[in-house]
Amino acid sequence: MKIIVLRNGTIYTLNPSQPVAQALAIRGERIIAVGDEATVRAAAGPQSEVIDLHGRAVVPGLTDAHVHIVLHGLARQQVRLTGCADFTAALDQIAVAAQRLPPGAWLRGNGWDHTLWGGCWPTRADLDRVCPDRPAMLDRKDGHSLWVNSRVLELAGITAATPDPDGGQIQRDEHGEPTGILLETAMELVRAIMPPPTRAERLAALRLAINEALSYGLTSLHVPPATNPADGPDTLIDLQALRAAGDLTIRVLVHIAGAHLDHAIGLGLRSGLGDDWLRIGGLKLFADGSLGSESAHMLAPYEGRDHTGIAVIPPAEMKEIVTRANAHGISVVVHAIGDAANRSVLDAIAAARPTAAHLALPNRIEHAQILAPTDIPRFAELGVIASMQPIHCTADMAMAERLWGTRCTTSYAWRSLLNAGATLAFGSDAPVETLDPWAGIHAATTRQTTDGTPVNGWYPEQRLTVAEALAAYCIGPAITEAAAERKGRLMPGMLADLAVLNNDPFQIPVSHLYTVHAELTIVGGTIVFERN
């Protein structure tokens, strides 16, 4: 069995009884020794492969506890023209992307802005030059117009004879021929015929997203099922397919769609079934909507509004569903943003307790963005994991301030939750926000955007230390998977999941934490990412 020794590093183990070490040995998929170089080399024996860390920092592999990994990959696959001011460069980018796609696949893109290109609208002829043989469609940055090539117009049956639909416009040239720009409702003519991603496209998206995750030092992911129940259980199928192909290089916990509770009960499936590469999580439910759409469910009205948002699953029904799931050994994973939504979920979990079966995995609340102060201790009391995404805090703080006012004292309240004994499991919510966990660690420790706004951090009393934030990406998620004895810390016997970093997160200023990334990522003793 292969033995690897990592030497000459600064190894942050997250193990309190041996916080820092210089060397670490791996045999097969597990760590066999951690300590000074002499001890580790002795344990490893003479047959080992030695990697010189050149003093670099090593941390346990991180977990993203909330990532829509297939959607992230699909978004990544699209050509992104955001901020691209050079039209020729934009076309080059499209040409390169078109050549990489499998035969027949649509080219998708987004982010273009013709005001950066001199104000002239691009045309299908421009697109045809770089992507003649496959359908190509690119959303404008505002999502209100679509740039398509001739192949798309042909497939959609859009010709000079096609009338403009109500509320929309097909841009036309001087001969009445469509130019390739579709505005507002005219975009629907294309969306109606746009194929959903094929299995191959989904798998390619998944590979892309996993490689990106590994490049940050992520080694485990917790993945919600497709948000739309009509999308079916594709994520689980995709992951099983990727695994069958021998390409699953990151560990995944995948949740069950709320609509599939009867299926899980019917099969007798309980949370936790699976292995260290692919495991079934809990039942994904939605208690409310979002902050931005003012549909997060609040105990009191939004600032300056007379409404309190929407209880997507009302409290009485929430109790029924959570009770039923927990009684069958299925833990719940509930999206709850507003304080009323969070209270509803905590109440439901409390109500489910008397009839709950053994839960292999704990119940959890996803986001938990704003909490009534009295609900904060209940996470620890009820054993509910607080699965939060620090980047939402700094991305949304202005909006939160405006819509929640002084209630923000207990919004994104990781410090309060941690002090009250809750387990934190941090994630990204990608593709909604960046997949980069170091952006999350930066947000959790500074509560500032990368430009340092606001100066002392937003509600700075909620900041975490780097060690606490890192633990919320390593140990917290491992507890959430009931895998804390195998993952999250670097100790003998643990799975060899770790990342060698470009910068030492404990040495650089916290304001620079977002610059950290992995140079080498190891999962189960195998090098799965190495930066060139």
Added chain:
Amino acid sequence: MKIIVLRNGTIYTLNPSQPVAQALAIRGERIIAVGDEATVRAAAGPQSEVIDLHGRAVVPGLTDAHVHIVLHGLARQQVRLTGCADFTAALDQIAVAAQRLPPGAWLRGNGWDHTLWGGCWPTRADLDRVCPDRPAMLDRKDGHSLWVNSRVLELAGITAATPDPDGGQIQRDEHGEPTGILLETAMELVRAIMPPPTRAERLAALRLAINEALSYGLTSLHVPPATNPADGPDTLIDLQALRAAGDLTIRVLVHIAGAHLDHAIGLGLRSGLGDDWLRIGGLKLFADGSLGSESAHMLAPYEGRDHTGIAVIPPAEMKEIVTRANAHGISVVVHAIGDAANRSVLDAIAAARPTAAHLALPNRIEHAQILAPTDIPRFAELGVIASMQPIHCTADMAMAERLWGTRCTTSYAWRSLLNAGATLAFGSDAPVETLDPWAGIHAATTRQTTDGTPVNGWYPEQRLTVAEALAAYCIGPAITEAAAERKGRLMPGMLADLAVLNNDPFQIPVSHLYTVHAELTIVGGTIVFERN
């Protein structure tokens, strides 16, 4: 990590390049060295625990590829009075059993015969003496009468005032009081109120059955779901509960009930999900009935009959279901006894091929008791596993002879299947037959009952060698689980699943193979059974 060295043995590895070794070393859950003692000790290092085998034989852990493990345990939990001619001894046996049961559990028993006890019927008073405080019911050996205690009569509301039901009789004493014997339809008065086994009883049954399995050297089981879909997915739930309790000491592949295909598809569950302890198998279906009930589906009428049995799932429907399952990555596990049933399944699997998804586990036919000669090569051609139970052959050969006549040339035709390239996976079908795999190996190699009948074996040209039969309990099932690189042979890197035997199966006469059992059984490097 714990290191164990087994030395001074005759280790049959089933590895053709090193068939026999003297020593073997285990580190953690895996084998790290196999060979002569010096080599193995060198690989193990000085810190190892050494077990002296005293020359005994070691084989890879066996798999029972078809066992109703919960039902077997439940049957084992009942008091068995078969052949017991001493009434006092029978009561003692009941008393001991009653004390072992959890509070409130019903005492169940079977096999008693009052003609062996002087001809007097036993009474509730007899039972009350040894089992006063819990309901007790024991089926007579013929299943036509029931012996119950006063608690059962009370629960069933059976008093002197209860009239005899049509077709039944409540035995009464000279005062008209029920004596505790219920005949024919009167038994239904009790069966109607008899509780199904509780979760605790089911788990106790499972523990009992698993320990029995380990005592034969079995280390893996393939378990069909509850036969009656109304029984639900209890087996999977039980296994997950046992595992949660830390008590799953044997590896289990558990199949999906045919009625649950939609659930599996809905969830996106594919065969093979799970880990080395608990894994989801294929979809269990029934193509036909049984030999004894003349419902096995035959191409030509039963001997002396004008019927051909019953296609439980007719061929057209079989094609639809198998196609649908295979298209969703779910392999099938189809009960097929008769030659027509087997052909129907082979045809269905062939028809499913063009649209089949990647199958992590191969399709399989359970029993395959009689095959048309032209269908024998199709198992290998289609990659269908022949999952057979050798003990059915010797238990049923007289009946097979009577009902199938000369067609028996290709019944229980493991030699023909093996020669045609099929993978054999042997099992017991317990509790229908004994769980003991050595009884199966004896049947497979002799085609005789343990008393040596018939003299040269029944259709002796179908006999296997000991090595072939053992491989069908070790390597074949591992192939069936897509785990042949981890299980089934004793080689470095493989899971340390093995059995130390009382007798060397390659040295004793084949007529004595049924006397073999395990003295020590190791699963994943842990000693899980040791004979006192």
